[in-house]
Amino acid sequence: MEPHAPVRIRVKCWAEQSGALVLSDWRIELLTAVEERGSLSAAADDFGVAYRVAWGKIREMEQRLGVKLLQGHSGGTGGGGSALTPAGQELVTRYRRFRAGLDALVEQRFAETLGDLAFLRERYDMGCRTPAREEQE
DSSP: OOTTSOOOOOOOOEEEETTEEEEEHHHHHHHHHHHHHTOHHHHHHHHTSOHHHHHHHHHHHHHHHTSOOEEEEOOSTTOOEEEEOHHHHHHHHHHHHHHTTHHHHHHHHHHHHHTTSHHHHHHBOTTSSSBHHHHHO
């Protein structure tokens, strides 16, 4: 790792209810993938997780939110599939609206508050005990 390479802030969002995970970026992305692929199984494959794991995460969200987010339909010649319920669609839409611009806002606050972190190298030596400027005076 280069010590003077640019520092980038990253953000992961999740929401909890009584300490239990209710929503997260990953779970919203999973719902979006189900809607786009028309299949929970295909979405799980895209995410590199077992169908059972994906279904469990969605079921947890449904139980904690108290609404059905996903509806399945059985097969026929083309096989079964899955789609978001109207509640699932609205949740994804509203979460995306919440999330839009959040990364840029966090990057701006990071830059305003911490900059490129050069103040650390300018003020402190590698021993991390004494401000470098005071030692030079």
